[in-house]
Amino acid sequence: MAVNLYFVGTAGSGKTTLTKTFKDWMDQHGYQAVTVNLDPGVDELPYTVDIDVRDWVSLPEVMAEHELGPNGAQIVSADMVAMNAKEIREVMEGFECHYFLIDTPGQMELFTFRQASREMVSTLGDKSLITFLFDPVLSKQPSGFVSLMTLAATTQFRFDVPYFPVLSKADILTKEELEQIKTWSMDFWRLDTALRERATMEKQVGIELIKSIQNMGLQRGITPVSSHEMFGIEDIYTAVQDAFFGGEDLTVD
Numbered sequence: 136m137a138v139n140l141y142f143v144g145t146a147g148s149g150k151t152t153l154t155k156t157f158k159d160w161m162d163q164h165g166y167q168a169v170t171v172n173l174d175p176g177v178d179e180l181p182y183t184v185d186i187d188v189r190d191w192v193s194l195p196e197v198m199a200e201h202e203l204g205p206n207g208a209q210i211v212s213a214d215m216v217a218m219n220a221k222e223i224r225e226v227m228e229g230f231e232c233h234y235f236l237i238d239t240p241g242q243m244e245l246f247t248f249r250q251a252s253r254e255m256v257s258t259l260g261d262k263s264l265i266t267f268l269f270d271p272v273l274s275k276q277p278s279g280f281v282s283l284m285t286l287a288a289t290t291q292f293r294f295d296v297p298y299f300p301v302l303s304k305a306d307i308l309t310k311e312e313l314e315q316i317k318t319w320s321m322d323f324w325r326l327d328t329a330l331r332e333r334a335t336m337e338k339q340v341g342i343e344l345i346k347s348i349q350n351m352g353l354q355r356g357i358t359p360v361s362s363h364e365m366f367g368i369e370d371i372y373t374a375v376q377d378a379f380f381g382g383e384d385l386t387v388d
């Protein structure tokens with residue numbers, strides 16, 4: 136059975152671009168990947184979409200039918216997408232592939248915080264992994280990094296599937312910034328020290344959040360990834376293979 140690889144992250148963190156980059160990488164290696172768009176509100180996609188949720192739910196139609204603005208319509212659409220999960224799964228079952236690459240909605244809370252999404256993820260397959268994209272600009276500040284770790288932890292808590300944290304668009308960071316973020320992700324003491332240099336409120340709340348993330352066993356390194364400069368892609372593949380196939384490579388015909 137194929138792996139469902141979800142790309143999740145805050146708005147503009149690079150989910151759609153990474154879906155395309157990962158698909159291209161799999162094609163180049165002779166692996167079979169099928170792209171799935173779960174964002175009913177997206178206009179254009181840079182990849183050829185194999186399974187498109189817009190075939191079931193259209194944001195402009197939801198806005199017109201329910202007389203809603205774009206935000207309200209996004210919420211209704213997210214639930215409508217989830218209601219169609221069984222049908223989407225049936226369509227997925229018609230494809231022979233190694234991975235389904237699943238691009239999720241821009242407003243990640245619509246996907247992450249809704250009970251319907253949780254049910255959808257389990258309906259869509261048994262082997263799911265979330266690639267969680269850390270926005271590089273937010274990650275540069277210790278408090279931004281802690282906030283994203285909290286979001287990643289919340290995502291894991293909501294879905295209870297393995298997740299792999301990546302530092303997205305790492306090409307826009309300097310070598311020093313990159314090293315610092317990698318250090319913070321592995322060594323919370325260093326992150327704690329960086330936070331202590333900040334304003335009192337930020338410091339106190341941040342330190343408490345770090346402690347709970349550490350207690351939850353979620354302290355782990357982050358993998359820098361760039362769709363523009365093509366690095367880190369293979370690391371995602373390796374993480375998936377480690378999680379589900381004991382690190383064995385996929386077989387190619």
Ligand SMILES: Nc1nc2c(ncn2[C@@H]2O[C@H](COP(=O)(O)OP(=O)(O)OP(=O)(O)O)[C@@H](O)[C@H]2O)c(=O)[nH]1
Binds near residue numbers: 145146148150305360
């Ligand atoms: N420098 C750089 N820019 C990137 C990279 N990946 C994506 N981008 C840019 O970041 C912007 C957002 O990328 P998307 O892939 O649309 O991000 P997204 O998370 O799908 O966005 P939403 O679905 O709207 O939340 C675009 O302008 C991309 O060109 C990267 O690896 N490096």
Ligand SMILES: [Mg+2]
Binds near residue numbers: 150151174177238240
């Ligand atoms: Mg997108």
